[in-house]
Amino acid sequence: MPPHLVTEDLAAYWTGRPAATIRRWAAEGRLTRHGDTKRRRNGVLYDLAELPAANRDNDTRELITPAEAPPVIDHGLLAA
Template sequence: MSGEHGLIDEGAASFYVGRPGSTIRRWAAEGRITRHGSGRGKVRYDVFELNGAERDEYTNELIAPGAPPPLPMSEARAA
């Protein structure tokens, strides 16, 4: 971790929400979560923006993935 509280790498974010890394990257591209840093292996995500997966307390086996963060509000387009 880069010393900033709450920032985790893609692998940790993926495990936390129970979804693939490609989903984490897509959420960042859609503006659902904030991407901190740039470059391979240097990107971090704020764990407090993510919804944790439901996991078995003894085996850590995934029971249900975390809900996706909401899409950002967009301004209404004039027709």
């Protein structure tokens, strides 16, 4: 199944966290950055499947609690 890629702003809304947190999670290896040169801002997209969802009110969509930080992604590059 191909990834469902979203912009930084949508990733921030989905998680209930600031855009700076999304960038930090990516720098820490918690999220995969997907490049897209057609995008106007920074050309980076994030896979929605890697983003934890915030807890929001079903009616108003108001943020109740932001999402917890995702785990660091293990790419299997280190030998045990």
